[in-house]
Amino acid sequence: ETGVTQTPRHLVMGMTNKKSLKCEQHLGHNAMYWYKQSAKKPLELMFVYNFKEQTENNSVPSRFSPECPNSSHLFLHLHTLQPEDSALYLCASTETRGGSDTQYFGPGTRLTVL
Amino acid sequence: GDSVTQMEGPVTLSEEAFLTINCTYTATGYPSLFWYVQYPGEGLQLLLKATKADDKGSNKGFEATYRKETTSFHLEKGSVQVSDSAVYFCALSYNNDMRFGAGTRLTVKP
Numbered sequence: 001e002t003g004v005t006q007t008p009r010h011l012v013m014g015m016t017n018k019k020s021l022k023c024e025q026h027l028g029h030n031a032m033y034w035y036k037q038s039a040k041k042p043l044e045l046m047f048v049y050n051f052k053e054q055t056e057n058n059s060v061p062s063r064f065s066p067e068c069p070n071s072s073h074l075f076l077h078l079h080t081l082q083p084e085d086s087a088l089y090l091c092a093s094t095e096t097r098g099g100s101d102t103q104y105f106g107p108g109t110r111l112t113v114l
Numbered sequence: 115g116d117s118v119t120q121m122e123g124p125v126t127l128s129e130e131a132f133l134t135i136n137c138t139y140t141a142t143g144y145p146s147l148f149w150y151v152q153y154p155g156e157g158l159q160l161l162l163k164a165t166k167a168d169d170k171g172s173n174k175g176f177e178a179t180y181r182k183e184t185t186s187f188h189l190e191k192g193s194v195q196v197s198d199s200a201v202y203f204c205a206l207s208y209n210n211d212m213r214f215g216a217g218t219r220l221t222v223k224p
Contacts, residue, residue, distance in 0.1 A: 004157075031210065043203070043214045090157050094210065101146050101207040105157035 003027065004106035006091050012112045013081065021076040021109045023091030031096050032074040033103065034066060037088040049074060050096060081113045116141045120204045120215035127194055127222050135189040135218050137204035145208040147180050147187040152201045152217070161202070194222045
């Protein structure tokens with residue numbers, strides 16, 4: 001399998017649920033990202049991990065909790081979300097060693113919070 | 115900070131029409147420039163990129179030239195198809211900090 005995969009592709013959850021989004025990259029990259037894409041808003045960078053270390057957290061509410069156990073896997077743990085958190089959540093990866101700056105995206109998880 | 119501005123959509127064209135989507139950028143350094151495309155229900159896919167001034171990126175009939183003098187990276191295609199209907203994002207990256215434009219929705223009608 002190649003590229004960046006995300007599961008699940010669709011998720012519906014209530015405000016009191018706890019769920020997790022999973023991202024896996026098969027490209028041998030060392031950096032991974034979570035983005036939020038809401039309707040009619042620009043793409044929002046949420047978290048950046050480089051060599052499993054979090055290097056950026058763009059003032060994301062604590063109800064979103066990322067986890068990066070290794071360079072190939074990235075999770076986004078969700079709890080007590082709000083309806084306004086409904087969006088497409090995109091994972092991306094890149095190889096920062098050697099100066100490459102192209103990000104490769106997964107297909108996204110469409111999240112609906114009821 | 116670094117930023118990207120692209121033309122607002124939506125853009126609606128007939129099949130075989132010429133496409134231009136304007137993109138300008140603001141950067142303190144010398145960024146790489148990208149166009150990504152997002153088809154319905156999918157993530158962003160890299161369409162083309164250019165890493166230095168006067169470079170031309172091209173793919174699937176799309177082209178964009180890195181113009182340092184006008185800080186622009188306009189996307190063009192000579193003859194669009196219905197299958198090109200998607201949202202197009204201009205982006206820049208410098209020191210692994212990527213910034214995206216707001217996206218331009220293109221609809222191509224038969």
